[in-house]
Amino acid sequence: MESLELPSEFKRLLVERGIKKLYPPQEEAIRAGLLKGKNLVVSAPTASGKTLIAELAIIKKVMEQKVKALYLTPLRALAYEKWLEFRKYEERGLLKTAVTTGDYDSDDRWLGNYDVIVCTNEKIDSLIRHKAPWLSDVGIIVSDEVHLISDPERGSTLEAVLARLRSSLKNVQIIALSATISNAKEIAEWLDAELVESNWRPVPLKIGVCVSNRILFDDGREHVFESLTGNPIIDMALEVVKSGGQCLVFTNTRQNAVKYADKISRRVGELVDFEEVKDLCEEMEWGEEAPIINEELVNLIKRGVAFHHAGLSARQRRIIEEGFRRFKIKVVCSTPTLAAGVNLPARRVIIQDYRRYEVYRGMYRIPVLEFHQMAGRAGRPQYDEYGEAIAVARTELEALEIFTHYVKSRPERITSQLINEASLRKHVLATIASTDECTLDDIHNFISKTFYAHQFTATGALLSVRGVLRFLEREGFITIRGDTFTATKLGQRVSELYIDPLSATTLLRCMKVIKEGSLLKYLHLICKVPEVPKLHVMRREMEKLGDMVLESDEILPGEEEDLTTLMSEVKTALL
Known part of the structure; x- marks a missing residue:
């Protein structure tokens, strides 16, 4: 640690935290040029020290070159956690750190006073669209969980953000942190980065499949546990708590997270001393959230158990996470959001269902x-x-299927989601709207920096973009003069509000039709856009909804939609 070319105060802080020797992936990152400004893609398992790799690079870059650092995360909870980790440097006077995750209609000028800005991918996209003035001072970008580029809903935003920042910021260093993926080398080539790939973990991992009260592990060993309740999830959680460990139960729905927390708490509660969790209960009780949720959580925490999902407030999640880290909460039942980067390891992880x-x-x-x-x-x-x-x-038979498809298989390849036309529309408009006058070269530069162009060739990507540009001009979002593109007031606002231009077109056309608008008519209008998930129409509902669609003045007429689609929209609006 002493040999690292880093500020002495920073190295002292690491030693105080108990970090006297680097993990193998961290050592490899140093050798690959982490502290010399090289771009890096680090593909390694959970808990292998990827966050410290980012911290080392940020400290070096920010303190020596007086630039700003961006730390990008996929989730608000993860952004808050990373902000807390950087606060320890602020307390020593090394860095000023801020976190921003909400309000997509602001340029957040106040962030210009900070050295390290932690934010979600969607928030930084919004800041680029609002032309935040301090962005030009950014000298290093950390993209946490970069493998989420492959996410169908949110991956295109991360990809477009990295492409725009790379095309607008000269000499910016990019550190991309990823789980173990199949095509990490391809991601590294896209980002002009060195690849640090490792399977090292600080704690060995055994993966198994449970049938009844028997677990078969990937190393061939078998474990039989006592069947006390007849429910293997409850029995496995109870076994690990009795042995002094903790357990995470991943469920496929919020409802199941609450249900299993309640069931497990009835057995684990006998093993918990209330005095240990009393402070957590009191802190949870005094929140401003819905009293029924706080009361439910308090009753569970009294018995050493909690549930965790995106429906909880940041305060509630923080109390649960801290209680688990301090060994006061023994079991947490959670939806998979907790797996996406939040640092909350446990001796045993139970995956309730591999379907969703x-x-x-x-x-x-x-x-x-x-x-x-x-x-x-x-x-x-x-x-x-x-x-x-x-x-x-x-x-x-199902156990064999899980072993074959999950335990013994490598993760899927990461693929670009800008191949989706809706994503391409939004981000091409954002590229034009984020500059006063955008040239064809600017658009080419942006597209050439995307993973989409890297995977499917820049020529193919640019052909798709030309069709998008024609649509944006036809619908009044941009004007084209020669090779110069300018966003109209409409295009600027649609980009700032994070709306798909096609959805904006639908909304505008329908609003021209509405002369006297009732609440239902406006709700139906909102339900026409692709971003709103539609409810499935049951057979028994078809006659009633069909009559309403065909006869009611409260329903907006469809242009090219079939009757089933209209009924689905109306059912959603009525909800």
């Missing part, structure tokens, strides 16, 4: 990458000799 339901897709199997993200939370450094990740199967 979505309105548009129905029931589907989660990606292999997500499965391994959840499994990677098993094993708490300095406390556990090993971690266990266990998926639950109902039959031997």
Whole structure:
């Protein structure tokens, strides 16, 4: 540690935190040029020290070159956690740190007073659209969980953000942190980066599948646990708590997270001393959130258990996470949001179901990458000799399927989501709207810096962009004069408000039709845009909804929509 070319105060702080020797991936990152300004892609398992790699680069760059650092995360909870980690440097007078995650209609000029800005991918996209003046001072960007570029809903935003920042900022250093993925080399080539790839973990991981009360692990070993309740999830959680460990249960819905927390608490509660959790209960009780949720959480925490999902407030999640880190809460039942970067390891991880339901897709199997993200939370450094990740199967045949498809398989390749035309429309308009006069070269430069162009060739990407430009001009979002593109007032506002231009077109056309608008008519208007998920129409509802669509003046007429689509929109609006 002493040999690192870093400020002495920073090195003293690391030693105080107990960091006297670097992990192997951290050493490899140093050798790859981390402290010499090189771009890096670090692909390594959970808890392998990726965050410290980012901290080393930020301290070096910010303190020596007096530039700003951007730390990008996919989730608000993760942004808040990273901000807290950087606060320790602010307390020593090394860096000034800020976090921003909300209000997509502001340029947040106040952030210009800070050295390190932690924010979500969507927030930085909004700041670029609002032309935040301090962005030109950024000299280093850390993209945490960069593999989420492959996410169908949010991946295109991260990709476009990195492409725009790379095209507008000269000599910016990019550190991309990723889970173990199949095509990390391709990501590194796209970012002109050195690749640091490692399978090292501080705590060995065993992955297994449970059927009844028997667990078969990937190393061939078998473990039989006592069946006390007949429910393997409850019994496995109870077993690890009795042995002095902690457990994370990943469920596929918020409802299941609450349900399993309640069931497990009835057995684990006997093993918990109320005095240990009394302060947590009191802190949770005095919140301003809905009293019924706080009361439910207090009753669970009294018994050493909690649930965790995106529906909780930041304060509630913080209390639960801190209680778990301090060993006061023994079991947390959570939706997979907790697997996406939040640092909360446990001795045993239980994956309740590898399937998930979505309105548009129905029931589907989660990606292999997500499965391994959840499994990677098993094993708490300095406390556990090993971690266990266990998926639950109902039959031997299903157990074999889980082993084949998840345990023994490599994660999927990361692919660009800008291939989706809706994403391309939004981000091409944002590129034009974020400059006073955008040239064809500016658009080419932006597109050439995307992962989309890297994977599918720049020529193919530019052909798609030309069609998008014609649409944007036709609908009045941009004007074209020669090779210069300018956003109209409409285009500027649509970009700032984060709306798909096609959705804006739909809204504007329908609003011209509305002469006397009722609440239902405006709700139906909102439900016409693609961003709003539509409810499925049941057979027994068709006659009533069909009559309403055909006869009611409260329903907006469809242009090219079929009757089923209109009924689905109306059902959603009535909700």
